[in-house]
Amino acid sequence: MSKTKNTVSFNGTAEQKDELLKVIAEKKNDKGALMPILQKAQDIYGYLPIEVQTIISDELNIPLEKIYGVATFYSQFSLNPKGKYKISVCLGTACYVKGSGDIFNKLQEKLGIAGGECTPDGKFSLEACRCIGACGLAPVLTVNEDVYGRLTVDDIDDILNKYAD
Amino acid sequence: MYRSHVLICGGTGCTSSGSAAIEKALVSEIEKNGLKEEVQVVKTGCFGLCALGPIMIVYPEGTFYSMVKVEDIPEIVEEHLLKGRVVTRLVYQETVTDNGIKSLQDTAFYKKQNRVALRNCGVINPENIDEYIGEGGYQALAKVLTEMSPDDVIQTILDSGLRGRGGGGFPTGMKWKLARNIVKDADQKYVCCNADEGDPGAFMDRSVLEGDPHVVLEAMAIAGYAIGATQGYIYVRAEYPIAVERLEIAIKQAREYGLLGNNIFGTDFSFDIGLRLGAGAFVCGEETALMTSIEGNRGEPRPRPPFPAEKGLFQKPTILNNVETYANIPQIILNGSDWFASMGTEKSKGTKVFALGGKIHNTGLVEVPMGTTLRTVIEEIGGGIPNGKKFKAAQTGGPSGGCIPAEHMDIPIDYDNLISIGSMMGSGGLIVMDEDNCMVDIAKFFLEFTVDESCGKCTPCRIGTKRMYEMLDKITRGQGTLEDIDKLEELCYYIKQNSLCGLGQTAPNPVLSTLRYFRDEYVAHVVDKKCPAGVCKHLLSFEIDPEKCKGCTLCSRVCPAGAISGAVKTPHVIDKDKCLKCGACIEKCKFGAISKK
Numbered sequence: 200m201s202k203t204k205n206t207v208s209f210n211g212t213a214e215q216k217d218e219l220l221k222v223i224a225e226k227k228n229d230k231g232a233l234m235p236i237l238q239k240a241q242d243i244y245g246y247l248p249i250e251v252q253t254i255i256s257d258e259l260n261i262p263l264e265k266i267y268g269v270a271t272f273y274s275q276f277s278l279n280p281k282g283k284y285k286i287s288v289c290l291g292t293a294c295y296v297k298g299s300g301d302i303f304n305k306l307q308e309k310l311g312i313a314g315g316e317c318t319p320d321g322k323f324s325l326e327a328c329r330c331i332g333a334c335g336l337a338p339v340l341t342v343n344e345d346v347y348g349r350l351t352v353d354d355i356d357d358i359l360n361k362y363a364d
Numbered sequence: 365m366y367r368s369h370v371l372i373c374g375g376t377g378c379t380s381s382g383s384a385a386i387e388k389a390l391v392s393e394i395e396k397n398g399l400k401e402e403v404q405v406v407k408t409g410c411f412g413l414c415a416l417g418p419i420m421i422v423y424p425e426g427t428f429y430s431m432v433k434v435e436d437i438p439e440i441v442e443e444h445l446l447k448g449r450v451v452t453r454l455v456y457q458e459t460v461t462d463n464g465i466k467s468l469q470d471t472a473f474y475k476k477q478n479r480v481a482l483r484n485c486g487v488i489n490p491e492n493i494d495e496y497i498g499e500g501g502y503q504a505l506a507k508v509l510t511e512m513s514p515d516d517v518i519q520t521i522l523d524s525g526l527r528g529r530g531g532g533g534f535p536t537g538m539k540w541k542l543a544r545n546i547v548k549d550a551d552q553k554y555v556c557c558n559a560d561e562g563d564p565g566a567f568m569d570r571s572v573l574e575g576d577p578h579v580v581l582e583a584m585a586i587a588g589y590a591i592g593a594t595q596g597y598i599y600v601r602a603e604y605p606i607a608v609e610r611l612e613i614a615i616k617q618a619r620e621y622g623l624l625g626n627n628i629f630g631t632d633f634s635f636d637i638g639l640r641l642g643a644g645a646f647v648c649g650e651e652t653a654l655m656t657s658i659e660g661n662r663g664e665p666r667p668r669p670p671f672p673a674e675k676g677l678f679q680k681p682t683i684l685n686n687v688e689t690y691a692n693i694p695q696i697i698l699n700g701s702d703w704f705a706s707m708g709t710e711k712s713k714g715t716k717v718f719a720l721g722g723k724i725h726n727t728g729l730v731e732v733p734m735g736t737t738l739r740t741v742i743e744e745i746g747g748g749i750p751n752g753k754k755f756k757a758a759q760t761g762g763p764s765g766g767c768i769p770a771e772h773m774d775i776p777i778d779y780d781n782l783i784s785i786g787s788m789m790g791s792g793g794l795i796v797m798d799e800d801n802c803m804v805d806i807a808k809f810f811l812e813f814t815v816d817e818s819c820g821k822c823t824p825c826r827i828g829t830k831r832m833y834e835m836l837d838k839i840t841r842g843q844g845t846l847e848d849i850d851k852l853e854e855l856c857y858y859i860k861q862n863s864l865c866g867l868g869q870t871a872p873n874p875v876l877s878t879l880r881y882f883r884d885e886y887v888a889h890v891v892d893k894k895c896p897a898g899v900c901k902h903l904l905s906f907e908i909d910p911e912k913c914k915g916c917t918l919c920s921r922v923c924p925a926g927a928i929s930g931a932v933k934t935p936h937v938i939d940k941d942k943c944l945k946c947g948a949c950i951e952k953c954k955f956g957a958i959s960k961k
Binding site: 230231232233234235237238265268269272273274275276290291292293295296297328329330331332333334335336337339344346347348349352 | 376377379380381414415417561562563564565566567570602603604605640641642643644645646657658659660661662663678719721722723727728759762793795797801806809810813819951
């Protein structure tokens, strides 16, 4: 379970809710629909606050504690909002033996946050991830969809500067 | 008719190093030179040589360009595609000889490979079903449905000797046979594909899904026919967006062509496939946990028996095979079980894909016959260790496997040999480590992984792995005792024997195998309070060599702790009490005067 505290209050819009209800209506009758619905819900809201879990619980008629259980089991689901730029450093074996641990530590130092946290301005969040399968380019990190490989600690400033806006 | 085809790798490795931008530049440059009708650009799956990405091959010549940059494209188009002159400067240097360019198949990396599961990867456009069909795709399904009985299919797979490529190595045909026969009157059965490739450092399944998605669909349909199932599920990691997208496209195309759906090839066999995305839980690679997850629950494993062949997904008889296993099936059907069984060793038939990673020149994917030695894979195909460093160990089997030391480099790799030397095949990750890697640190790394990924259902795994991690941490801090090493070993055996699922049963392997082969490193940490590889920070001491130090003051300026003192142009000294062991001074020193021991 996440150790960090969610300090940002929920501000979902009516459009987001409509979209979620549509997804639920579509998938409701599929076998094992809960996971795909949670995944879509996270796409819509960016995370899975308790308010969103409650909507899903009501619509699917599944107890909230079960939904919470599933949402906290899988590392891809987040109960906290993520930064505008999500930095994930791969700590899979191939990256680790090539020094991704140092890169992760340097980022924590530069951003002033620990893994799993988000900078106070909401810009960067940092997490360690398991293998993304780009082992040929180790060590690797991703910023949202962008992948950076064959990294050294010295590359970090340049990468962060690209996301200055 | 095109006179030339340019194949660009669109796998994750090359996409990450910028192949999408190169494809765009290439297409526009080809148009600019009026070659649109003559040259076709094809985006393929992975060629395997990820270290040299982005990669591009020009046919019919077979010229292999590596580490291509967008700036190089105009030159390649004008010189090679327009004027027919190979741009030697950009060609993979291994293929350049005095007598011109040699074929890629003759390079050290490819020469000893035999691509069965990866046969179409890097060859066809994975987003076009016609190219798969052009390479003989869906012929095996046609043969099965029109010429073979389900029992024939199962017998063929049994005779081939194919064993599960996902880890344990259970005979695939046996699995199918059980699922066909164990419950006689099941109203529904399921065929599942484990594409939740979780072992860090293994990416062959991703490569197959990205480079040849139809082979998995075809094989699942064959399995469905063999066991009597009409529905399949592919459980794929959400961390593999390209694979997910290509699977979606492939399923859609197969449905349009009537190769999935009702009455396939006009027979009364119907089969369809659904996609389910994993959400980042390593334990879901375990078969019962995977099924629990597809059902929409926390992905916790279930006790076996009942085995999935009897009660699997939604309590129905189910088979689960991994991607690489499926990728072999159509070839076995088409070429026969004898052909497949002619490759490999006595008890491990066929080929195996390995993901080479870590301290090795040619990182990437290789497929070799079972029984190839580790030395061949690492030294010949992998090109050895970079920077003149010495080989220390190869790690196979991910967090469930172990480290193989240099003394076993000549052992033929197969399921049983790997187990006898304390490792396992796992899904085929092969991480090479050199003298700079600390084996205690590596064991700790894997334990941290299993602590994090243990689902918490059974106590030996939940608490035991945590205790193991704490002991390892204590040892890497220089606070361990010899008694701790004994306790650690005892705990390993306890966890292996008492955990509920494969995750816990194999979690101690990295510790046991490093204890077996590198016990001296553990002892050095405990008795001498030294980390021989210079990795464990708490055991290092930083020193400046007064002979080499020029007194440039750079180190004292970067030291965050103010631990370095000395006047200009005189040798500096590190105050060991203040030193944080961050290594900033070593990075900055231009004279190599600072060492950590």
